[in-house]
Amino acid sequence: MSSVNRVVIIYRFVPQYRVEFYNNLKKYLEEKNIELVLIYGDGDSADRSKGDLVDIEWGVKIKNRIISILERRLYWQNVFSHIKRGDLVIVEQASRLIINYILQILSSMKYIRLAYWGHGVNYMAKSDNDIAEIIKRKLITKVDWWFAYNQATVKIVESAGYPRNKITDVQNSIDVDALREGINSVSFSETESLKKILEIDKNSRIILYIGGLYQEKGIVELIEASKIVNRLYPDTILLIVGSGPLKEYVKQEERKSEHIRFAGPLFGRDKIVALKIADVIAMYDAVGLVALDSLTAGVPIITTEGKNHGPEIEYLINGKTSIITNYNLESFADGIIRLIKSKEELDNMKMENIRESYNYSMVKMVNNFGGGIEYAIKYYKI
Numbered sequence: 001m002s003s004v005n006r007v008v009i010i011y012r013f014v015p016q017y018r019v020e021f022y023n024n025l026k027k028y029l030e031e032k033n034i035e036l037v038l039i040y041g042d043g044d045s046a047d048r049s050k051g052d053l054v055d056i057e058w059g060v061k062i063k064n065r066i067i068s069i070l071e072r073r074l075y076w077q078n079v080f081s082h083i084k085r086g087d088l089v090i091v092e093q094a095s096r097l098i099i100n101y102i103l104q105i106l107s108s109m110k111y112i113r114l115a116y117w118g119h120g121v122n123y124m125a126k127s128d129n130d131i132a133e134i135i136k137r138k139l140i141t142k143v144d145w146w147f148a149y150n151q152a153t154v155k156i157v158e159s160a161g162y163p164r165n166k167i168t169d170v171q172n173s174i175d176v177d178a179l180r181e182g183i184n185s186v187s188f189s190e191t192e193s194l195k196k197i198l199e200i201d202k203n204s205r206i207i208l209y210i211g212g213l214y215q216e217k218g219i220v221e222l223i224e225a226s227k228i229v230n231r232l233y234p235d236t237i238l239l240i241v242g243s244g245p246l247k248e249y250v251k252q253e254e255r256k257s258e259h260i261r262f263a264g265p266l267f268g269r270d271k272i273v274a275l276k277i278a279d280v281i282a283m284y285d286a287v288g289l290v291a292l293d294s295l296t297a298g299v300p301i302i303t304t305e306g307k308n309h310g311p312e313i314e315y316l317i318n319g320k321t322s323i324i325t326n327y328n329l330e331s332f333a334d335g336i337i338r339l340i341k342s343k344e345e346l347d348n349m350k351m352e353n354i355r356e357s358y359n360y361s362m363v364k365m366v367n368n369f370g371g372g373i374e375y376a377i378k379y380y381k382i
Contacts, residue, residue, distance in 0.1 A: 005377050005382055006037060007373050008037045009039070009091075011041075011091075011092055012044075013053050015050075016054050017174050017289065020178070020362055024366045026038075028370040029373065034373065034374070037060065037082060039077070039079050040062070044064065046214070051243045075096055075098065076098045087113070089114050090115045091116065093118025094118070094136075096132065116145075120148065120160075121156055123308055123309055140157060141162045145166050145168070146166060147369060148170060149310070168371070170368050172312060175361075176357055179296045180296050180357065182272040190273050195277060200237050200277075205235055207281075207282050208280070209242070209282055210242060211241075211242050213240075213247050214245050215245075215246065216286050218283075219284075223250075225329055234259075239263060243264055243265040272297075279299070280301070280336065285327075286309060287310065292357070295321060295353045296353075298350040300350060302322070302335040315360065320349070323335040
């Protein structure tokens with residue numbers, strides 16, 4: 001057994017919001033005499049359309065090969081030259097990744113120790129009887145360790161019969177400390193400059209959407225709801241930040257509707273300023289890490305009891321830090337109107353968001369994930 005333990009993380013791509021996590025996890029593990037090897041691909045056309053894929057200098061980039069079978073897209077990543085006997089290998093919990101099945105065989109032979117990192121279920125699955133979901137349920141316990149996104153995932157994995165002492169609650173996060181510092185440092189001239197670029201009147205009330213532009217997010221419903229709101233409150237603007245397969249549809253709607261502004265994908269300081277000028281965030285469905293943007297920036301989310309939310313929806317408290325309506329267009333629009341017309345409720349909710357945001361941080365996520373790796377290594381005496 002080597003004096004330096006190795007952990008290998010394999011992922012399809014690296015989104016921009018994960019860079020700080022990987023860099024900090026690497027530092028954490030180095031201090032524990034554990035080597036981190038990050039192997040990642042270049043995503044697919046849908047991933048790349050979001051405009052947020054990046055490279056990590058110290059990572060190992062490989063080619064993703066996509067195989068289409070019966071209208072399903074499977075991914076092949078040749079990682080074998082980067083894996084050694086005794087490694088702890090962490091993979092995305094995804095039934096479309098061919099390499100996972102081979103790694104499970106290697107794990108059963110004790111050549112490696114295999115861990116899942118994921119949601120427990122596919123929150124965007126069309127049906128529980130979908131073949132991919134059936135496979136995912138069958139294999140949910142067939143790994144040596146689990147890195148669960150948050151407590152919601154812990155419950156899913158534990159209820160499937162997996163032992164709690166081998167589940168790490170990662171508490172999935174972004175760098176909320178850096179975001180908070182950025183929000184607090186935004187100047188008046190920066191906000192006015194962005195409004196000028198986007199041709200937004202200084203007195204307009206801004207409904208912000210920030211995320212990928214794809215069907216599961218409810219982009220069509222978002223835009224239709226914004227029209228209902230704008231008819232009652234003509235000073236409202238829907239600011240859409242992001243990219244994806246529905247980008248052209250959003251551009252068409254922007255040309256047809258005076259109250260819609262499409263900014264494209266924004267990152268870093270630009271994204272921070274967009275959050276600063278927003279009054280509310282509107283997400284019809286599929287809330288993910290934007291929940292932490294909302295809490296940290298003090299900009300409440302209005303969403304629905306959608307079927308595509310990620311586990312981060314658990315970070316939001318209905319009626320306290322957010323409004324979660326019934327899953328229909330009219331209720332969603334009413335939720336937006338409720339906050340737009342009530343300054344007192346909106347201001348109270350903003351303060352609650354900021355207070356709640358201190359429960360989450362990148363430091364906690366790194367410590368949780370790094371600690372889980374340490375426990376797994378000690379448990380199996382890797």
